[in-house]
Amino acid sequence: MQKLNIPFVGPAYEVKSKKLNAQRCINLYLETGGYEGKSNIALFGTPGLELFATLGGSAIRGEHHVPSRNLFAVSGDTFYEIDRGGTVTERGTLNSSSSRISMDDNGTQIMIVDGEDGYIYNLDTEVFVEITDSDFPGADTVVFIDGYFAVNKPDTGRWYISALLNGLNWTATDFITAESSPDGLVALRNLQGTIHAFGRYTTEIYYNSGASFPFDRISGGVMKWGLEARFSLAEAVDTAFWLGRNKTGGHVILKKEGYGALRVSTHAVEDAMNKMTTTSDAFAYCYTSRGHTFYVITFPAGNQTWVFDITTGAWHERQSYREGGAIRHRANAYYYFNDEHIVGDFESGKLYKMRDDIYDDDGDPIERIRRTQRVSDRENNIAYSSLQVDMQTGVGLTTGQGSDPQAMLRWSDDGGHSWTPEKWRSIGKKGEYNHRAIWKRLGYGRDRIWELKITDPIEVVMLGAVAEIEALAA
Numbered sequence: 001m002q003k004l005n006i007p008f009v010g011p012a013y014e015v016k017s018k019k020l021n022a023q024r025c026i027n028l029y030l031e032t033g034g035y036e037g038k039s040n041i042a043l044f045g046t047p048g049l050e051l052f053a054t055l056g057g058s059a060i061r062g063e064h065h066v067p068s069r070n071l072f073a074v075s076g077d078t079f080y081e082i083d084r085g086g087t088v089t090e091r092g093t094l095n096s097s098s099s100r101i102s103m104d105d106n107g108t109q110i111m112i113v114d115g116e117d118g119y120i121y122n123l124d125t126e127v128f129v130e131i132t133d134s135d136f137p138g139a140d141t142v143v144f145i146d147g148y149f150a151v152n153k154p155d156t157g158r159w160y161i162s163a164l165l166n167g168l169n170w171t172a173t174d175f176i177t178a179e180s181s182p183d184g185l186v187a188l189r190n191l192q193g194t195i196h197a198f199g200r201y202t203t204e205i206y207y208n209s210g211a212s213f214p215f216d217r218i219s220g221g222v223m224k225w226g227l228e229a230r231f232s233l234a235e236a237v238d239t240a241f242w243l244g245r246n247k248t249g250g251h252v253i254l255k256k257e258g259y260g261a262l263r264v265s266t267h268a269v270e271d272a273m274n275k276m277t278t279t280s281d282a283f284a285y286c287y288t289s290r291g292h293t294f295y296v297i298t299f300p301a302g303n304q305t306w307v308f309d310i311t312t313g314a315w316h317e318r319q320s321y322r323e324g325g326a327i328r329h330r331a332n333a334y335y336y337f338n339d340e341h342i343v344g345d346f347e348s349g350k351l352y353k354m355r356d357d358i359y360d361d362d363g364d365p366i367e368r369i370r371r372t373q374r375v376s377d378r379e380n381n382i383a384y385s386s387l388q389v390d391m392q393t394g395v396g397l398t399t400g401q402g403s404d405p406q407a408m409l410r411w412s413d414d415g416g417h418s419w420t421p422e423k424w425r426s427i428g429k430k431g432e433y434n435h436r437a438i439w440k441r442l443g444y445g446r447d448r449i450w451e452l453k454i455t456d457p458i459e460v461v462m463l464g465a466v467a468e469i470e471a472l473a474a
Helices: 267-274
Strands: 002-006 022-026 028-032 041-045 048-054 060-065 071-075 078-082 088-093 102-105 109-113 118-122 127-130 142-145 148-152 158-163 166-177 185-191 194-199 203-208 215-223 234-236 239-246 249-257 260-263 283-289 292-299 304-309 314-322 325-328 331-337 340-345 350-355 368-371 382-391 406-412 423-426 437-440 447-454 461-471
Touching (some): 028 368, 071 331, 088 118, 109 142, 109 166, 118 166, 194 215, 234 292, 239 283, 249 267, 292 331
Parallel strands (some): 234 283
Antiparallel strands (some): 002 461, 022 368, 109 118, 142 148, 148 158, 203 215, 292 304, 382 437, 406 423
16 A cells, blocks of 8 residues: 555646646635745635625615725715725715726715716715716726826727816817727726726827826837726735737737736636637726735636636636525625725625624635646556545634534546545544544545545635555556
């Protein structure tokens, strides 16, 4: 009998041919073991959701935080203010009720655009009004920079600026046209004090030159990548990530690098996107927790959420659950507010705190699934006497669900096309720190994929696995 280390810890990497690679990593992310740790890498559970506030009955369409004030959000057709205690106050009504919205502020005014109309909420007077200036061009996105609100006019290459420190006043001639490529503007973003005008295939970068129209394009400031999904653009400290495309194709996740962009998506992530009927509805946000910074991108039509861990360079999937099975992660909008990561639900007006010490989604279970890479021995049959998964044990709850937490093991010997029945084992009640999760009499196979699942609301850490095996003739 021999012992074989099973490559249990790893990222999500399921490619077009499962025979090549069929790894999945759902609601788990990679963590390094540190200097002389027991393992070089481990898998930690992703955060859960705790109810913070309830707005209207419709999806959260966008959030924004004004540092001198509170959190603001749009749910359905209503604009809300939410204080640090979760108290909700209605502040205004929009003409639309379902599309994603864009928001920014100048310290006194919050401007909101929904693809057609624009609105201003005055933080001093607490008055909410629609922008009625006939020169307002309509807008998909809004940013504030150097005293001006800037918006892109839908379905054109133009972007406009407001009057200085006043989003209610606009002049028809205060615009500039992105001209490096006639590909139409998709979105504007203020990145590091410059306007980035993202088109479908190219991106132009503008700075404040102090001219009559104060912004001019930076010499050489043209990226040969555009924006495939307007709301997939998200900032992370000193850079940005987005779902990009150029004239040779799309479905690539990019990272801004100077006046260029680097691909960070893997073939596995790109294959998943290529299977979707549409990706233009994708949206994203970045957040930092426990020393990791994550880029989280959700594809509503594809019903999937993918996450790039900028710190480790590894991808994983996130899912939420409701009756009937797995769905995309519930977070439909995000903002960091009052030292909490606040996300809004895509099906209701609920706002949640996204926390690493919460182990369910507002009462719904979180399924944490690790599917390994293929285990083989030069096409020889392997008889598996036992498998022990090294994980954090003894973290069961005192009572109720999770008081005797379980892990489910199953496997496939045909590349993930069919699976064995589930085998459940205890991973230790509260305080049983030396408990071992061992499965025995596991059959034999030439080419095996293992899958482990935990659904109990406990802290999950997986370090690896060891199998007792006997190699058989081919």
